[in-house]
Amino acid sequence: MSSDAVWVLFHLAFFSQCLPSAWAHSAILLPGQLARDSSQSCPAPDPNLYYKPVIGIVSHPGDGASGRLSNATGASYIAASYVKFVEAAGARVVxxxxxxxxxKLLKKLELVNGVLFTGGWAKSGLYFETVTKIFKKILEKNDAGDHFPLFATCLGFELITMIISQDNNILEEFSASNQASTLQFVENANIGESVFQRFPPELLGKMSTDCLVMQNHRYGISPGKLLNNPKLSSFFEILTTCTDEDDKVYVSTVRSRNYPVTGFQWHPEKNAFEWGSPRIPHTEDAIQITQYVANFLVSEARKSLNRPVAQELLDNLIYNYSPTYCGKAGKGYDEVYIFAQA
Structure with missing residues (x-):
């Protein structure tokens, strides 16, 4: 008998002693010999969920690079990090x-299952008017029975604060530009029904002690000012706060009490997909935060009743556009999608 054969027999004898008794006395079947046991079939997907969700992302004025990429009149952009953020959780983007x-915008809202308002600077003019119309339409869709989520990041959160309060001067100034921070969870906040519902307890703990989220804003709202405004306090529940460089406290995460609306003053998309600033956290914990937040948005979008027409959707997906690399400048975004309207 050859040495190879002896080696094989030895291992067979060894593993037969180590395997559980149920395995040791059962036949080992090849894939083609497996019994067709209906109890082993894969469960059917939940018919109440939509497994091809699409998120609409609102573009922002400019090119995202202070005119270095395009100074065309009417140009607007979406940072590619927001697109990747959505795609990483299993959704597509319009x-x-x-x-x-x-x-046309209202027609596009019939192609998506949720909306994301991005960060930026614009707080007036056509952009503010457009965001206002889309926000009101989102509430209308929910009031009509469709579970239609909104994620509002940084500027997006600031804008809906202005819209809900009906006060364009409600925002306050803070020193929180280009800095990583902790998140301080508000006592008795309803975490179980929020974006943090699936976070492991250990990660939630680290978020309150380690600088794992990225801030980049000059404006926001303090907890006192939000709570003292009847319109805002009845619409939002404060989940977390942060402290700026001058030790001023601002609201950093909110959830709507009655709608699938979540507001962030921080940037969950940056940890995994932006590299321009050395202050963006890129640890494994920081990347997990990005993923858990994205997963929550897309899980909410799967509850939407909207079923877009296939061809219309294909004609409007972000895949019809190409991102522009702008990361060599070492600041701002790494990639942007630029839209130049005629």
Whole structure:
């Protein structure tokens, strides 16, 4: 008998002693010999969920690079990090180009299962008007029985704060530009029904002690000012706060009490997909935060009743556009999608 054969027999004898008795006395079947046991079939997907969700992302004025990439009149952009953020959780993206005619934008809202408002600087003019119309439409869709989520990040959160309060001067100034921070969870906040519902307890603990989230804003709202405004306090529940460089406390995460609306003053998309600033956290814990937040958005979008027409959807997906690499400048975004309206 050859040495190879002896080696094989030895291992067979060894593993037969180590395997559980149920395995040791059962036949080992090849894939083609497996019994067709209906009890082993895969469970059917939940018919109440939509497993091809699409998120609409509203474009922001400019090119995202202070005119270095495009200074065309009417140009707008979406940072590719927001697109990757959505895609990483299993959804596709339709760009909601803010300069498009209102009727076209409203038609695009019938192609998506949720919306994301991005960060930026614009707080007036056509952009503010467009965001206001889309926000009101989102509430209308929910009031009509469709579970239609909104994620509002940084500027997006600031804008819906202005819209809900009906006060364009409600925001306060803070020193929180280009810095990582902790998140301080508000006592008795309803975490179980929020974006943090699936976070492991250990990660939630680290978020309150380690600088794992990225801040980049000059404006926001303090807890006192939000709670003292009847419109805001009845719409939002404060989940977390943060402290800026001058030790001023601002609201950093909110959830709507009655709608699937979540607001962030921080940037969950940056940890995994932006590299321009050395202060962006890129640890494994930080990356997990990005993923858990994205997963929550897309899980909410799967509850939407909207079922877009296939061809119309394909014609409007972000795949019809190409991102522009702008990371060599070492600041700002790494990639942007630019939309130049005629």
């Amino acid at each position: 760009p909601l180009i803010y300069t498009e005619p209102p009727e």
